[in-house]
Amino acid sequence: MKLILDLWTIVSVLAGAFFFFAGTVGLLRFPDSLTRLHALSKADNLGLGLVVLGLLPLVGSVAAGIKLIGIWLLVLLSGATASQWIARTLRQSGPGQ
Amino acid sequence: MAEFLVGAAAFILAMVALGLLRILRGPGDADRIMAAQLLGTGGIAAVLLLGAASGEAATADVALTLALLAAFAAFAFVKAKLGQASGESRPTDSQ
Amino acid sequence: MNAAASTQDPPRAIAFWRTAAFFLLWMLLMQSLKRADLVMGGFASIGATWVSLRLLPPSSGSLRFSRLLALLPHFVWESVLAGVDVARRALHPGMPLRPGFVTCPLGFPPGFARNTFATITSLLPGSVAAGEVEGEIVYHCLDTSAPVVEQIWKEERLLARALVAGRHHG
Numbered sequence: 001m002k003l004i005l006d007l008w009t010i011v012s013v014l015a016g017a018f019f020f021f022a023g024t025v026g027l028l029r030f031p032d033s034l035t036r037l038h039a040l041s042k043a044d045n046l047g048l049g050l051v052v053l054g055l056l057p058l059v060g061s062v063a064a065g066i067k068l069i070g071i072w073l074l075v076l077l078s079g080a081t082a083s084q085w086i087a088r089t090l091r092q093s094g095p096g097q
Numbered sequence: 098m099a100e101f102l103v104g105a106a107a108f109i110l111a112m113v114a115l116g117l118l119r120i121l122r123g124p125g126d127a128d129r130i131m132a133a134q135l136l137g138t139g140g141i142a143a144v145l146l147l148g149a150a151s152g153e154a155a156t157a158d159v160a161l162t163l164a165l166l167a168a169f170a171a172f173a174f175v176k177a178k179l180g181q182a183s184g185e186s187r188p189t190d191s192q
Numbered sequence: 193m194n195a196a197a198s199t200q201d202p203p204r205a206i207a208f209w210r211t212a213a214f215f216l217l218w219m220l221l222m223q224s225l226k227r228a229d230l231v232m233g234g235f236a237s238i239g240a241t242w243v244s245l246r247l248l249p250p251s252s253g254s255l256r257f258s259r260l261l262a263l264l265p266h267f268v269w270e271s272v273l274a275g276v277d278v279a280r281r282a283l284h285p286g287m288p289l290r291p292g293f294v295t296c297p298l299g300f301p302p303g304f305a306r307n308t309f310a311t312i313t314s315l316l317p318g319s320v321a322a323g324e325v326e327g328e329i330v331y332h333c334l335d336t337s338a339p340v341v342e343q344i345w346k347e348e349r350l351l352a353r354a355l356v357a358g359r360h361h362g
Contacts, residue, residue: 006098013105013146017112019275020139024112026282027119027135033128034332035291036120038320039278040131044138046275047109049268051142058098058149063223067157068145070220075138075164076271080314082134082171087314087322087332089178090127091293161221 005057012054019047033090041083045076099150106146113139130174137167206250207241213257214240252304259354266350267315274317281334292336294319296344297328305355312351313344 026039052072056065113135120132141160148156214237222229281288300306302324310321310329318334333340 009098010101013102016142017105017108019279020109020112020142022279022282023135024116024119026278027116029282029287030289032291033125033131034320034322035289035334036128037131038318038332038334039282040116040120040135040138041314041320042271042274042278042317043282044135046272046279048138048142049272049275051105051109051145055145055149060154063220064154064157067220067223071141071145071157071160071164074161075141076268076315077311078164078168078171079134079138081311082168082175084310084314084321085175086127086130086134086171087320089175090125091322091330091332092179093125093127158221 009054009057012050016047016050016052016054019043019050023047034087037083037087037090041079045079048072048075102146102150106143106150109139109146110143113143126174126178130171133167133170133174137163137170203245203250207245210244211237211241214244248304255305255308255356256354263350263354267312270317271315274315277317278334288335290333290335290337292333293322294331294333294336294340295325295328296331296341298344298348299352300348300355302327308355309348309351313347316343316347319344 020043023039023043026043027036030036030039049072052068055068059065059068116135116139117132120128120135122128140163144156144160144163148154148159215233218233218236222233224230298306298309300309306329313329313331314320318338319331319340322330322332324330331340331344
């Protein structure tokens with residue numbers, strides 16, 4: 001059982017790290033601020049989600065696990081809100097920035 | 098397992114640093130506030146990983162504080178930015 | 193944030209549900225049953241409710257918390273697809289991007305319901321809401337050849353059950 005849970009953690013955290021990698025590649029390659037915003041908000045949010053998923057077997061209690069998931073949902077929500085407002089300022093400051 | 102978690106945290110922080118180098122070059126202010134978002138998400142992941150590696154439960158609260166700071170920074174920026182703009186469709190209600 | 197409250201409920205009921213929701217959030221984050229913590233949580237919840245009633249009065253619209261919660265797995269899954277989509281485009285040698293703006297007419301009137309809708313649809317693959325023009329939401333898309341508007345209309349039908357429009361605009 002311990003082995004399976006450890007494997008779960010390793011696979012999930014590695015997948016999370018992969019999405020942080022992909023997000024950074026997007027930041028480096030994408031042509032403008034608005035497309036970079038996509039890379040940032042979507043890839044990194046998923047990366048964090050997978051890291052949280054991987055850490056769930058390691059937390060001591062169900063309550064601590066719920067709190068961890070709560071942190072991710074909060075980041076997801078505030079990230080989605082912040083990125084649409086950043087997109088709004090980018091659109092108003094003109095295309096091609 | 099602890100070594101693996103610390104290694105993953107270091108990798109994610111390296112990715113964040115690389116992304117920061119790109120974003121901080123600009124060209125616009127919006128790119129710089131995106132840096133705060135990046136540091137928020139990546140920083141939370143790293144803090145949670147390090148917390149799990151050391152068995153320190155309080156790191157979840159550090160992560161929570163980071164999440165709030167990144168959100169506040171973004172909203173302060175947008176508020177200031179849209180305040181400057183004379184432009185169309187200025188929001189009357191901020192959620 | 194107000195659980196199960198609708199615009200038809202009396203203000204007192206809305207305040208009660210909001211306070212209860214904030215207190216639940218406090219318990220989730222504090223995870224302590226010490227008396228001092230519970231008292232602090234009570235004060236914090238009442239304070240948060242007071243602020244929320246000023247910033248987001250019940251007349252601006254509300255959401256049906258339980259219905260939104262039922263849709264949570266769907267949106268978590270969509271945000272997983274969104275991350276995969278961005279990763280695929282970023283790592284693809286040819287970097288398939290056709291960025292551009294797409295305008296999407298919607299049934300939600302301006303205000304809380306539409307703002308919440310814009311936020312939630314910003315989690316979808318390839319689209320981020322980028323403001324409004326003449327009552328329509330403008331989305332920035334990674335691929336304008338994808339059926340973005342159809343996708344957003346599909347989400348609108350899903351969310352129409354969870355988001356209750358306000359009595360007046362704004």
